[in-house]
Amino acid sequence: MFRSTSLRLATLYTAVFALSVVVLGIITLFTTRQALSRQVEARIGAESAALVQEYRSEGLQGVIDAVHERDGAVGSLDFGLQGPQGEPLAGRLGATRAPIGWSMESHRDRRGDDEAIRILTVGLPDGHKLLVGDDEERIEALDGVVMRGFGLAFVGVVVLGVLGGYALSGDVHRRLAAISGTAEAIIDGDLARRVPVRGSDDDLDRLALTFNRMLDRIAALMESLKQVSNDIAHDMRTPLTRLRQRLEAGLAAPTEQGLALEGALGDLDSILDTFAALLRIAQIEGGARRAAFQPCDLAALAQTVAEAFSPSAEDNHQSLSLVVERPASVDGDAELLTQMLVNLVENALRHAGPQARIVVTAGRVGRSPMLSVTDNGPGVPEAERERLFDRFYRLERSRSTPGSGLGLALVAAVAKLHGADVSLIPAGPGLEARVTFPEPA
Structure with missing residues (x-):
């Protein structure tokens, strides 16, 4: 089983899906981090704009009071205000050295631990600097959640892939073993053995x-x-x-x-x-003659055969006539089709008896081209009609007439080569031998 193709394919698909989970996790982590970073920057920018407006309306003291008020709130951002010489005036970020604009700085939090903090530094008109920042803790926490989620998904995909691949491989292995066992039994001579079918139509x-x-x-x-x-x-x-x-x-x-x-x-x-x-x-x-197929006019072919056998029919006091209903053409081997019709006509002349009437017809059944030979002779018992196409099979009453029992077998072989159906139909009295060709494309 471990060398089976189905298990290898299952393993390959599991690896592809696991890789897909990894790629999806990286993309999700990247896009989520970017979105959260934009939210943090938007919040910092809004607070900075509010404090700048506070400076314009209330002056420096108003900014100092606002920084003290905001900096002490639980869950708020970190703030700082520095003098023109960089001296700290207010807020936890007052002593942090940061350039104008966005920057990442290391800062000691309330617990005394160093943390990375994103800071926006804004210069005020009189040389003072306003600092507003937020730490990366929430972003890192979200990164951990996303990574744990996709890690569990990765493990689940691998486990399910392995279990599913093993189960699928076992099922396919059993069914292929049944096919192989049937072939081995046939090789050993049990020609009646057949492959079991579940009925699932897969x-x-x-x-x-x-x-x-x-x-x-x-x-x-x-x-x-x-x-x-x-x-x-x-x-x-x-x-x-x-x-x-x-x-x-x-x-x-x-x-x-x-x-x-x-x-x-x-x-x-x-x-x-x-x-x-x-x-x-x-x-x-064997189908070797199929390569020589070309369009054949059934009416012309039937006329040729009928004219060739009319003298022989008259000598036997029989009548042979031709009926062309709707001219039809088929792709086939003209020589083989002629031989097929000759065998049917000879069979009718030989077995229909004296004073018999034989009619050769070229036409259509619906849209399908058709050739038929009909006689008014004694006919053939229903139980023996299909067996007439077997090689060497002859009716008991025909044993005394010349022949080898291969004429209708050749008719069946030619009809099959051309994809046609050959049938024996009661003509009441007599028999009609009809060859129906496939409908033209």
Whole structure:
């Protein structure tokens, strides 16, 4: 814990706040002292002006009487009156030598102690000097109060900072230890382990949620890899077994070697096509093709595909039509988008049955560009619609038709690469395969 970043940050912030208290205390002490000094000087100046006025109205004796009267009052200022030669005439400051104007002098107080006193010396018209002063005791007392207050504040900030930093560091340490423990458990093979979440929605909670989503994604990919491996092993067994049987038949009957080799080449082409489709899906899911994105006209793309497959549909006694509602354009890879639409059209032609009607639509859903292929065939049971996008998954009634079960998996990969949603919607009868792209910026 003492090597943790959170404790170091807490210590740093405590030091910054403690330094701030010190700086604030110095500023407060300075400004308070200045304000009190101005008050003292204003009071001394007022008393001096009053005594000068007394001299003008009552003469020297009036000033002497006023000095005696004021100098004896408890809590009053200190006064003094000197003759032209500097001889003391009245007041405790009468014997103090001070220049004309403001000065700081050492003076013995009533208790016999030396003290620093602020004095204003004013010259009277006949050469006499009037002295009015006040000691620094109140200012020094206030300095002590301010310093004690800020000293206590400094100690409080340090203590609270240390305790708060230790508590914060302990809490963060425990939560990071939970994340680290989860990672260690996953490294040891426990892929179901997840980081605990408090529900406070703070930074660490959001990190834990992101970490858990990442783990869910990794677990899904691992499961998908396991499923793909099983599917490859299962689906490749049949063509490889058939290939072996053809080759064995060719060896057993030399007169039929040509037919055996021709069949073997067909099986090899089917196997190679399957692996090529797997590699293509992996490349698409890797996002490498995103760098080649450029504006693509969905209407032109749909028209190209529809024109290419119309002869094939007519040969199968099916109809293939194109509907362009509101022209739309998206940023994407034209080759991949064409392959996606080709797979959807081929899927509809293959499984919709004879006399089927297939409609290719390019348009919008709200503001979102859309491509769809709709047929009036037998449709797909609701429980199996989402699984059609899994690799190698095929309906039972489609097992006898050519194909590897990778066409819709490639459609899903292309749609995800373009940030689009692909869905299978009942068309009553039949099925609509719809790809909805994000709204344009």
